[in-house]
Amino acid sequence: MDAKPASAQLVVWGVEAPELLLNESKAFHDVRLRDDDRDDGPGEFKNANGGNGNPDNDSDQVRMPQGSLFLELYCPHPTQLNDQGTKPGFPMELYQQQAGDGSIQLKLDATAPNVTGGAGGAPVWRIAISERHDQFTDAAQRDLSPARLRDPNFANRLPDTASFELPQPHELGPNGNVAQDTRLAYDRFIWFTDVQDTDTNPDAAFNAIGNLINSNNISDMAANKVFIAPTFDQDNITNSDRNLEPGQFLTLAPRLETRFGSKVSWNNGQGKALGVGNGNGNGPGNNSQPDGLSEQRWIIFPNEGLVQSDHDDNRLTPALAAAGEVGTPALPLVIAAPRPAGWAIPAQDHPNLAQNVVGINVSEPLPRGGNYYPQPGFQYFQTADTDFDGDGDPDYFLTDAYLDYSDPNKARTAKDEPLDISRNRIPNANNEPLLGTIEDYCSALLQRLADPTKPYNAVTNPYRTVDWLPIDLTVFSGEDREAKISGTADYTRRSRQRNGHIRQIGNGVSVSANSLYSYETDFTSPNVSISPPNIDGDYFRFDTQDGGTAHLQSSFSFLNTAQADANPGFVGFAATLGSLGSPASDNVIGNDRNLPQTPYAIHPWFNRPLASAMEIMMVPACSQGRLFEEMSFSLAGDSDVFCNGTNDQDPTLVNAPFRHLLNFFHSSNTPGDGLEFSRVFDFVNTLPRFRGEVDLISPSRLWGTANNPVAMPTAFRSLLAPPFNIKYDNHRQGTINLNTVSKFPVWAGLMQGHMTASEFSSPNSSAGQFAYDNFQRMRRGYNVSGNTPPTKVTSGSGPYNYAPSYLNSAYPTEFGGVFRPGVHADKAIQTRSNAAGQNGSRDQLRRNSVNGGLMRDTANLSATTPAQTSMFVRRADQAPITTGGNNPSLDRLRNPFMRQQTLMRMPNLVSDNSQVFLVRMTVGFFEVDAATQSLGREYNAEVGRSQRYQGTFVIDRSIPVGFSPGNDLNARDVVIFESYAQ
Numbered sequence: 013m014d015a016k017p018a019s020a021q022l023v024v025w026g027v028e029a030p031e032l033l034l035n036e037s038k039a040f041h042d043v044r045l046r047d048d049d050r051d052d053g054p055g056e057f058k059n060a061n062g063g064n065g066n067p068d069n070d071s072d073q074v075r076m077p078q079g080s081l082f083l084e085l086y087c088p089h090p091t092q093l094n095d096q097g098t099k100p101g102f103p104m105e106l107y108q109q110q111a112g113d114g115s116i117q118l119k120l121d122a123t124a125p126n127v128t129g130g131a132g133g134a135p136v137w138r139i140a141i142s143e144r145h146d147q148f149t150d151a152a153q154r155d156l157s158p159a160r161l162r163d164p165n166f167a168n169r170l171p172d173t174a175s176f177e178l179p180q181p182h183e184l185g186p187n188g189n190v191a192q193d194t195r196l197a198y199d200r201f202i203w204f205t206d207v208q209d210t211d212t213n214p215d216a217a218f219n220a221i222g223n224l225i226n227s228n229n230i231s232d233m234a235a236n237k238v239f240i241a242p243t244f245d246q247d248n249i250t251n252s253d254r255n256l257e258p259g260q261f262l263t264l265a266p267r268l269e270t271r272f273g274s275k276v277s278w279n280n281g282q283g284k285a286l287g288v289g290n291g292n293g294n295g296p297g298n299n300s301q302p303d304g305l306s307e308q309r310w311i312i313f314p315n316e317g318l319v320q321s322d323h324d325d326n327r328l329t330p331a332l333a334a335a336g337e338v339g340t341p342a343l344p345l346v347i348a349a350p351r352p353a354g355w356a357i358p359a360q361d362h363p364n365l366a367q368n369v370v371g372i373n374v375s376e377p378l379p380r381g382g383n384y385y386p387q388p389g390f391q392y393f394q395t396a397d398t399d400f401d402g403d404g405d406p407d408y409f410l411t412d413a414y415l416d417y418s419d420p421n422k423a424r425t426a427k428d429e430p431l432d433i434s435r436n437r438i439p440n441a442n443n444e445p446l447l448g449t450i451e452d453y454c455s456a457l458l459q460r461l462a463d464p465t466k467p468y469n470a471v472t473n474p475y476r477t478v479d480w481l482p483i484d485l486t487v488f489s490g491e492d493r494e495a496k497i498s499g500t501a502d503y504t505r506r507s508r509q510r511n512g513h514i515r516q517i518g519n520g521v522s523v524s525a526n527s528l529y530s531y532e533t534d535f536t537s538p539n540v541s542i543s544p545p546n547i548d549g550d551y552f553r554f555d556t557q558d559g560g561t562a563h564l565q566s567s568f569s570f571l572n573t574a575q576a577d578a579n580p581g582f583v584g585f586a587a588t589l590g591s592l593g594s595p596a597s598d599n600v601i602g603n604d605r606n607l608p609q610t611p612y613a614i615h616p617w618f619n620r621p622l623a624s625a626m627e628i629m630m631v632p633a634c635s636q637g638r639l640f641e642e643m644s645f646s647l648a649g650d651s652d653v654f655c656n657g658t659n660d661q662d663p664t665l666v667n668a669p670f671r672h673l674l675n676f677f678h679s680s681n682t683p684g685d686g687l688e689f690s691r692v693f694d695f696v697n698t699l700p701r702f703r704g705e706v707d708l709i710s711p712s713r714l715w716g717t718a719n720n721p722v723a724m725p726t727a728f729r730s731l732l733a734p735p736f737n738i739k740y741d742n743h744r745q746g747t748i749n750l751n752t753v754s755k756f757p758v759w760a761g762l763m764q765g766h767m768t769a770s771e772f773s774s775p776n777s778s779a780g781q782f783a784y785d786n787f788q789r790m791r792r793g794y795n796v797s798g799n800t801p802p803t804k805v806t807s808g809s810g811p812y813n814y815a816p817s818y819l820n821s822a823y824p825t826e827f828g829g830v831f832r833p834g835v836h837a838d839k840a841i842q843t844r845s846n847a848a849g850q851n852g853s854r855d856q857l858r859r860n861s862v863n864g865g866l867m868r869d870t871a872n873l874s875a876t877t878p879a880q881t882s883m884f885v886r887r888a889d890q891a892p893i894t895t896g897g898n899n900p901s902l903d904r905l906r907n908p909f910m911r912q913q914t915l916m917r918m919p920n921l922v923s924d925n926s927q928v929f930l931v932r933m934t935v936g937f938f939e940v941d942a943a944t945q946s947l948g949r950e951y952n953a954e955v956g957r958s959q960r961y962q963g964t965f966v967i968d969r970s971i972p973v974g975f976s977p978g979n980d981l982n983a984r985d986v987v988i989f990e991s992y993a994q
Contacts, residue, residue, distance in 0.1 A: 027632040027639050029089075029617035030529070031106055031118055032137065034458050034481040035261070036084035036568060038507035041375035041438060042273055042490040042552075043445050044075035045430055045497055050415055053428025058496070070443040071497050073427035075413045076364075076388045079373025080266045081483070082310065082318065082507070083139070083456060084342075084568050087118050088528055088614075089258040091603050100619035105464045106136065108255060117255035120204035120262070120345075121241070127467045130227035131220070134461065134468035138475060139202035141374055141483070142178060142455040148439040148446075156181055156196045159452050159482045162531065162641060164520045171520075172663075176637040177477050178457070179232075183635060199454065200237045202264070202347055202372060204254055210242035211368040214350030217242070218380060221350075228468045236380040239349045239372045247367070249314050250346055259603030261342035263318035263568050266371025268346060269311045272564075273490015273552045275400075277303035300493055302392070302417065304400025305407045306550045308563055317342025317569030320578055323550050323562060328578040332569055339590050339606040342569035347372035352384045358411040364388055366410065374454050375485055377435045385431050390416045438487055440498075445487060447494050448501030449538040453485035477637040482533065484508050488552045494542050502538035505554060507566040509534050511584035512612075514644050517651070517671055518664040525906070526585055528612035529643040534572075534584060571606055586610035613906040615643060615672065625696045626866075626916040630909060633674045642672040645906055650888050653677040654869050654878035655860070660685035670908050677869075677882060679862035681838070690862040694833045697919065699738070709737040747923040750831045751791070759784045762921060766914045768891050781881070781890050782914075786870070790883055793828030793857075793873035794820045822852025828873050829859075831924035837864030866918050884915040927970040928988075935961045962993040 047058045051072040058068050090099050092115060108119040123133035145157035160166050161174035161181065175183035178196045210217040222235035241251045256262050277300075307325035310318055319329040330338040348369035357363050364387060365371075370379040377383045391397070392408035396418035400407045415426040430445055432438040438445040459475040466473050484504065489497045513532035514525045522532050541555045543562065554562050565579050572584040590597055590605030597605065616630060634642045644667075651668035652659070653675055659665050660680045666687070668675055680686030699706055714729050714737070716722035753759055756775040764772065767782050775784035789795060796818045819826060824843060840857035847853060856873045863869060871879035881887055888905055904911040937959055939948035950958045966989035974981035 025631060025633050027634060027636050028103075029100065029619065030478055030636075030639070031087065031089055031103070032256075032262075032458060032460075032478065033086045033088055033528075034083065034456060034479045034510075035086045036082075036507055036509045036566065036572060037456055037481050037483045038082045038564075038566060038568075039374045039453065039483050039485045040078075040080045040270075040272070041373070041432075041485060041487045042078045042080075043071075043430065043432060043438070043447070043487060043497065044073065044077050044273075044491050045071035045445075045489060046074045046426075046492040047496040048072045048074060048415075048426055050422055050424045051426040051428040052424055055424050068428070070429055070433075071492070073429070073431050074415055074417070074491055075392060076385050077376065077432055078412075079371075079375035080270050081141075081264075081347075081372045081374050082266075082566075082568060083264040083481075084318075085256075085262040085264070085458070087256045087258050087260055087262070088612075089118070091257075091259045092116050100617050103619070110255070115257070117257050119254070120256055121206065121254040122464060123205065124461055124464055124473075125467050127228060130467075131223040132227070134224070134228040134230060135203045135205050136461050136464045137204055138459050140178075140198045140457045140459055140475075140477075141200045141202070142457065143197045143199040144437070144454055145196060146439075146450045146453045146485075148450070152194050153196065156190065156194075157452055157482075158455050158457075158480050164515075174638070174641070175477075175635065176457070176480050176641070183638065198232055198237070199374070200239060200378065201233055203238060203240045204345065205240055206243050206251065206254075207240055208243075209245075210240065210348070210350050212245045214355075214369075215353060218350045218353075229470065230468060231470055236378050239347050239370075241345045241347055242369060244367055250312070250367075253343060254345070256343050257603055259606055260340065261317065261569055261571075261606065263312075263342050263344045264347050264372065265310065265312055265318055265344060266347065266373055267366040269309055269366070270371075271305045272308045273306050273488065273550060274302040275304050275306055275549065276493070276551050277301045277548055300496075300545075300551075302491060303548075304398075306490070306552065307401075308550060308552070310568070312344045312346065314344065315341055317344045320564070320566060320568065322577075323553055326577075328563065329569055330575060330578065334602075335590075335605070337590055337593065338575070339570045339588050340603050344569075349379050352379045352387070355387050358389075362391055362409055362411045364411050374483055375437050375487070377437060383435060385435075386414075386427075388412050388414055390414065390425065392416070393418045395419050442498070444498040446501070447487050447489060447498050449504045450485045450487065451504075451535065451537070452482045454483050456481050456483055479640065480531075480637070481510075482508055482535075484535065488542075490552050492551060493545050494551075495545060500541060503540045503542070503554065504536050504538050505540055505560055505563075505565045506534065506536060506579070506582070507564070507568070509567055509572040509579075509582065509584060511572060511582075512608075514613075516648075517644055517646060517667050517669075523647060524583065525613050525645070525647060526608055526610045526900075527643060528614050529640045531640045534582060571608060573608065585612075611901045613645065613900075613903075615670075616907065616909040622698055623920070624916045625693055625698055625919050626912075628692065628696070629673065629676050629912060629916065631674075632672045634672050639672060644671040645669060645908075647905060649905070650880065652880045653882070654862070654880055655680040655686060656877040657682065669905075669911070673908060677862055677867055679834075679860040681858075681860055686861065688834075688861050690865070690867050691834045693865065693867075693919070694835055700740075705741055707739045707741075709739055711737065747921060749924065749926045750922050751827060751924060752926060753787075756784045759787060763914075766886075766917075781870075781886055787883075789872070790868065790870055791829050791831070792818075792820075792826050794823065795872065796820075820852070823857070823873070828857055829863075829868070831866070832864045833924070834861035834864045837861050865924065866915060866922070882915065884918055885912055886914060927968055929967045929969070931965045931967055933963045933965065935963075964991045965989065 049055055049057050054066050054068050056066055056068045093099060102116050106118060106122060107116050109116050120137060122136040124136060126133045145154050147154065154160065155168060158176045161170045163169055170182060173183045175181060178198065181190050181195065207217045207220045218235055221238050225233050225235060241254065243251050250268065306323065307321060308323045310320050313319050316332045319327060321327055332339055332341045334340060348367065348371050351365055351368060351370055355364060357368060388411055390413045391411055392413040394416040397406045399405060432445045433440050433443060440446055457477050458479040460478050461468060461473060462476050463473050486503060494501055510530065511532055511534045512526045512530060513522045514527045514530050515522050540560060543549060543553045543555045554560065556562050567575060567579045571588050573587050574580065574582045586608040588605060589600045589607050589609055615632065632639060646669055652665055653668050654677055660682060666675055666678060674689050675687065676689045678687040679690060709732055714722060714732055748762055760772055763782055768780050770779040771782045777783050777785040822845065837859040840854045843852055843854050845852045851874055866884055868883050869878040870881045870883055886904065900906065902910055937951035939951055941948060952958050965987055967986050968988045969986060971986050973983045973985050975983065
């Protein structure tokens with residue numbers, strides 16, 4: 013928008029409102045190894061003592077390794093109310109209205125239209141899981157981690173251009189500035205859709221997934237990489253609901269129940285009794301005994317979501333119900349893939365896999381990738397079929413083991429070498445997998461079809477990243493002490509959770525802000541140990557000597573906030589409205605109970621036609637993938653937004669006050685330094701609200717037809733090309749010319765509702781920022797005494813000056829700061845002092861483009877630096893004070909709409925010129941001396957029969973008319989109203 017003589021470019025910018033967000037992640041991998049002497053190799057323990065004297069050099073695989081991935085998502089759309097007048101609309105290509113109660117819900121399994129002859133439309137939503145980029149991978153691969161690209165401590169970070177799209181890591185660089193063969197690849201995918209018979213006919217389900225991918229030509233996907241949300245033959249409840257309510261959490265789990273290994277017994281217990289004398293217990297290499305499944309588990313409750321229990325089977329997740337104290341129920345989904353080809357079900361009651369499918373994970377090989385684990389042949393305690401916990405059912409009911417621990421014949425069937433070593437998905441050393449928490453193992457990228465109403469196309473309608481979240485992997489030993497596997501390791505208790513923090517513009521410091529749209533997460537470097545050996549409990553149980561819990565910590569199914577049992581000490585969002593308790597929360601209904609007590613700092617999406625041209629300022633100027641990276645604001649106070657000649661190119665200024673928006677106040681007299689976005693308001697406007705006030709001009713009237721073309725200059729025709737092909741009737745101007753406002757009541761009426769009580773009752777500048785005297789000063793461009801009435805000079809001969817004390821000797825006008833278009837702001841008349849820097853010089857009358865109109869700063873003409881306060885943007889320190897927790901929902905520092913709502917309303921109410929005039933005219937007849945041309949008395953006045961004719965006219969000078977001397981063309985068109993007194 014600057015004055016450079018460059019060719020005009022068509023510019024489109026903007027971002028759709030996010031309808032689904034990633035909120036929390038945690039991945040686990042249970043290696044399920046033991047130091048045992050019943051392997052199919054040497055058949056000896058790892059230590060050198062006892063046995064045959066030929067120690068094993070690694071642990072043995074007693075059960076099939078188990079990977080697990082848990083994700084939480086959130087629908088941020090405001091909850092549905094009967095009165096939706098103040099709520100953003102629902103994009104119905106993504107939502108579905110329920111036939112029964114009329115509720116509108118996000119349709120997770122929505123699909124795009126089918127291509128001709130296709131097997132079905134491409135799913136609208138998918139979650140892509142990246143390949144590994146942790147500290148144990150290649151440096152080039154690690155440096156492309158989305159988290160690393162935004163790390164302030166990473167030398168090659170891309171704070172302004174990281175796209176968070178794996179195929180294009182550098183948003184503005186050619187080919188992403190990364191060679192094709194070194195970019196991070198997609199390792200696996202999640203669909204929320206279903207494929208029939210996934211658990212009973214896995215081959216058919218796998219082929220159906222492949223047919224869908226191939227018929228839609230989704231080139232970056234393969235059937236063996238896809239995990240879905242299947243329905244199950246013997247279970248009509250799980251995954252039966254795939255519609256997410258606004259304000260509801262969504263939890264994804266690999267199976268209905270995930271146990272974290274086995275319990276351990278050192279000196280007694282059923283496990284020891286079953287193992288004595290058969291190579292399992294009291295052996296010189298290993299004397300810890302599995303004593304049943306761990307009670308620490310994460311389990312799906314269909315009516316609540318994902319629920320966590322500790323090692324003593326105490327529920328940690330707070331109760332979630334319609335009127336729950338913490339929040340409402342989450343929607344749970346089990347995500348899984350068809351089991352490997354050729355895996356027959358051993359027995360209906362004892363399958364290899366929970367629900368006969370492979371649960372979603374990031375650490376196992378792909379089930380149909382050709383390198384999955386060998387099919388197990390035993391239950392862990394198959395012969396004894398032991399019910400350790402006394403619930404009436406055997407604990408180890410799955411056929412997921414490579415040996416029967418209770419086999420009296422002590423058959424050597426365990427795998428001699430850890431299966432994960434050859435799969436190369438778990439870091440290893442000395443032929444043992446490394447235990448502990450691996451930070452930033454991979455990333456989850458939430459993606460959506462660009463246009464859900466059209467079929468997938470890799471170029472014109474691809475999947476675009478909406479959000480991403482790091483995934484940390486905790487590798488643990490659930491069947492033996494860690495010291496017997498790879499030695500002591502460090503872990504993190506807590507899942508990776510969004511914490512609502514933002515990075516401040518300029519210094520990059522992360523501060524607590526309750527921001528819904530933020531990539532900031534809580535992660536504590538691994539520093540927690542497993543409980544010491546020789547203590548009964550669980551193999552996977554944290555040491556509590558540091559004051560922490562023995563169990564894992566998370567906030568799955570509820571807001572990421574501190575919760576005494578499940579998520580203690582978390583510094584994230586404020587506590588939920590539901591946790592206020594009765595009676596404070598009695599009137600908070602539905603999913604609004606999930607909201608934090610300090611409202612989310614969000615960006616407003618109108619989802620409606622713009623009401624004012626200046627609402628363009630609310631359009632984010634970033635890609636979808638960068639929105640949460642750039643969403644920011646200053647909690648310290650008002651940011652500098654105006655250039656002062658020395659800071660024009662300061663990135664802090666360019667990004668202020670909200671990094672995700674354009675700084676429309678950025679303007680400079682130095683050529684090329686100012687962004688000059690404000691000039692767009694000289695050319696755009698919103699249409700009148702009421703029908704009939706505008707007519708669209710058909711393109712055929714401009715071009716005609718091939719057989720009957722319209723003769724018209726091309727330059728004129730281009731001015732009326734869509735979307736400018738509009739004809740106004742000009743009957744409803746109704747705006748106030750700011751340059752002619754001369755009375756306080758006019759100003760008070762214009763600004764009513766946006767003024768404080770003192771500003772509305774008094775014009776004095778001391779009343780506040782929007783006081784009438786302040787408006788007059790900014791229009792004049794200099795100060796005058798507001799306490800002294802203007803001096804009236806009426807003596808002597810005219811002309812008279814009625815207010816000399818309201819003038820400044822340096823300037824020839826009371827309108828030095830006249831309101832005018834930005835393109836004319838640098839035009840000024842000659843003054844008496846025109847030398848640069850002199851008071852009253854012409855340069856002082858010349859203004860930056862932004863200072864010509866409504867967005868001007870409040871400094872006087874003689875000021876050398878801007879005041880950093882925009883005339884119609886109320887400062888944070890001005891009443892009403894909403895910062896500091898007084899009323900966060902109205903905090904002007906946290907919400908760009910609240911900050912600039914006064915400014916954005918002005919284009920519909922005011923103008924800088926008067927196009928419509930009321931003219932009252934009286935015509936009389938007078939006698940004229942023919943010789944001297946002197947005016948005499950009124951005709952017939954002496955007989956009392958003078959003739960006078962009165963008329964009232966409304967003239968609109970904005971109507972284009974032609975003029976030719978001596979010819980009456982259409983000049984009368986400017987008279988839009990006339991009335992004559994009879």
